[in-house]
Amino acid sequence: MNVIPDVQSSVDVRNLPIQQVGIKNLRFPLQWASSNGPQATVAHLTMTVYLPAEQKGTHMSRFVQLMEDEAATVLDAQGLQRLTWEMLKRLDSAAGKLDISFPYFRTKTAPVSGIKSLLDYDVRVVGTVEAGVYHAELQVLIPVTSLCPCSKEISQYGAHNQRSHVTINLRHSGDMQIDELIDLVEEQASCQLYGLLKRPDEKYVTERAYENPKFVEDMVRDVAARLRDDARVSQFTVESENFESIHNHSAYALIQYP
Numbered sequence: 548m549n550v551i552p553d554v555q556s557s558v559d560v561r562n563l564p565i566q567q568v569g570i571k572n573l574r575f576p577l578q579w580a581s582s583n584g585p586q587a588t589v590a591h592l593t594m595t596v597y598l599p600a601e602q603k604g605t606h607m608s609r610f611v612q613l614m615e616d617e618a619a620t621v622l623d624a625q626g627l628q629r630l631t632w633e634m635l636k637r638l639d640s641a642a643g644k645l646d647i648s649f650p651y652f653r654t655k656t657a658p659v660s661g662i663k664s665l666l667d668y669d670v671r672v673v674g675t676v677e678a679g680v681y682h683a684e685l686q687v688l689i690p691v692t693s694l695c696p697c698s699k700e701i702s703q704y705g706a707h708n709q710r711s712h713v714t715i716n717l718r719h720s721g722d723m724q725i726d727e728l729i730d731l732v733e734e735q736a737s738c739q740l741y742g743l744l745k746r747p748d749e750k751y752v753t754e755r756a757y758e759n760p761k762f763v764e765d766m767v768r769d770v771a772a773r774l775r776d777d778a779r780v781s782q783f784t785v786e787s788e789n790f791e792s793i794h795n796h797s798a799y800a801l802i803q804y805p
């Protein structure tokens with residue numbers, strides 16, 4: 548039988564370590580543990596490890612094999628930590644990153660009619676091992692309504708309002724839930740969004756936003772003040788992009804802490 552050469556395992560002499568090597572944008576079905584039980588989703592994964600200078604190539608097939616072996620696992624923050632360490636073990640590396648992005652759905656209840664509908668959020672969870680230490684990162688993009696306080700103040704009628712994307716990215720101790728971040732931002736917004744609204748609901752959300760105006764600066768400060776006081780969070784960024792209805796550009800703010 549012909550022996551297939553293992554080029555990846557040969558020695559490299561250029562004396563250049565590679566900080567991240569692996570696979571990017573693997574689309575893969577998985578389950579994430581939500582507060583309502585396992586949620587099936589389709590994720591995009593980027594899986595990378597550190598490659599020492601003398602090693603020519605990593606073992607690309609082992610990244611995919613890991614996900615195949617874990618296909619039935621319901622993932623959560625602890626599961627991501629276990630999977631990240633398992634990736635390093637299988638790839639025989641001391642450092643690496645497992646980065647998973649997926650759409651996450653919540654059932655919303657319309658404020659007056661009580662009709663239920665789904666709303667989608669972009670979630671990213673990242674497990675990183677650096678210098679032998681594991682770090683958990685969570686990012687959630689929460690779409691909301693913002694209404695301009697200045698416009699309300701100066702106008703005889705109405706106030707301009709728009710959809711805003713509030714993105715939180717944080718490092719946490721491992722027990723921060725996606726739903727907590729969504730609740731936090733939706734409580735601070737002029738109004739939250741719903742997939743389905745009937746006319747009485749539409750009246751409610753219009754008036755609710757009017758009674759609760761926020762600048763883009765108010766939005767990021769109100770969210771950041773709550774995260775700063777959370778002992779589980781070691782560092783974070785909060786961004787808001789308001790797709791202004793009176794401009795063809797966005798209003799934007801970012802707080803980085805510390």
Ligand SMILES: Nc1nc2c(ncn2[C@@H]2O[C@H](COP(=O)(O)OP(=O)(O)OP(=O)(O)O)[C@@H](O)[C@H]2O)c(=O)[nH]1
Pocket residue numbers: 553555604605606607608609
């Ligand atoms: N390192 C490396 N591998 C590549 C590259 N392009 C394709 N491959 C992969 O090479 C893989 C096969 O290599 P390995 O994962 O090392 O497979 P193997 O040698 O049979 O298995 P192991 O014994 O586990 O290393 C295929 O899955 C290809 O995806 C590349 O640029 N670099």
